[in-house]
Amino acid sequence: MQQRLSLLVDLSTLLAREVDFETLLGAACERITDAVSAERATIWLIDAENGDLFTKVAMLPEAPGLRQKKARGIAAWVAENGETVRVDDVAKDVRFDPSVDKITGFRTRTIVAAPIRERNDGPVRGVLQVLNKAGEGARFDDEDTRYVEALAEQLGRVFSLTTLRPADKEGRGLTLRGPFNRIVGRSAELTQVYERVQLAAQTDATVLLSGETGTGKGLFSRAIHVNSKRQAGPFVTVDCTTLPSQLFESEVFGHERGAFTGADRKVPGRVETANGGTLFFDEIGELPLELQKKLLRLIQDRVYERVGGRETLHADIRIVCATHRDLATEVRAGRFREDLFYRIRVVEISVPPLRVRGEDEITELIAHFSTIYAKRYERPELVIPKKLRDALVRYTWPGNVRELEHWVESAVVLSPKGEVTEALLPSSSRSPMKLVATAPCTPEGETHGITLGLTLTAAKRAYVEATLEEAGGNKTQACKNLGISRNTLARILAGEE
Ligand SMILES: Nc1ncnc2c1ncn2[C@@H]1O[C@H](COP(=O)(O)OP(=O)(O)OP(=O)(O)O)[C@@H](O)[C@H]1O
């Protein structure tokens, strides 16, 4: 029983991570096989598009990625009828389809198969099937059957927390929204990212993730870790934007007792904490030049010293870095060390902005977050009229997936009946005129030549000047584009507002 309970705990831990589904379902099957003393366990999923059953791995190492036409075999019968089946001798059951055994070379004798669904009266999402009770002539008993049934129901509930989501609430089956748990999107642009993440995860190579803010760099960095052989080790982040320069070295490398005033004991750094796992340098492009050179030796040779220490330590870590900047440009501008750049971009993964991933991706992400936040706030899921949906998929989403996620969250909160109205749309998506003025940020963080780091008054003035220039000096037109009066325009240009 102990083992049976810990199985469920293990599964929910796995589900909270960005593992790929193959790993997730494979691990689940492995534990289930042990827990019921079976020889095999398979999780069949129902493809919402055509009703076929499919399994990606599911302890059928002989034939990964099986597909079973609907209406064939015992699992298909369970999927169709929604009832648990126990078969003590498959040779005597006409529903048994021996064709899978022919492919795999496995000999099925006994089966328990139970429907996977979120709640008792809900639609069937898949089938959990265990084969052959271990031991000569052994059969599954009533307790095994009840346990498999309970596990199937648990799986149904946990599926609803993953990205293995039902296509629609009351319909049967599931739609696979991408290969990784918690990461949604099937566009060609994102598929390339998945491929690189999967390949990089198999090795210890240093990875550089680049992409605009909110595109999912943090998410993919964790996906690399949890799909690598270091997954059981720690994932430690160094946030280069928030770490003060004076503390950087002692935070990253640790320090010895007495290394500086106040250092009253030896403290391990992030490198040491990450031992056996992954060290993630987030926003590495923000690191001041003088600190950049301190990372060279660590990244090149995996060796370092604690502040105030003489001993050279070895770091058993994989390094992943992320930045929203174009580091090649930063190198040319003399703001980023060329040698560091070449060392961190062994594998470069560029995460595309949301606006180039296509309309389906936006729709899918809205549905994904709508389910999550509707559940969290106990509100209905969003219903978006066609006209407004069009505006949403055309919108440029300068804050990318994060902006979309926040928009969905606020829309769920602000629409108790789930109906989205025009007033709820992101403000700059409402009128196409304004879209022209909100050109997306370039990687350097400039918009129409406005450099970040200005006071708000100065930024407003620069923005208004740029809009005026765009309007060919026509003040009436500029005021219209900006949605302000001539008086306001004059005050801003005079630097008074
Ligand atoms: N494809 C995706 N599927 C599901 N959620 C996503 C996806 N991409 C991003 N998100 C979510 O969007 C939010 C922003 O993602 P994340 O923090 O990884 O972006 P980022 O590129 O690191 O942004 P920043 O540059 O601002 O740090 C997170 O809540 C993340 O879970």
Ligand SMILES: [Mg+2]
């Ligand atoms: Mg981030």
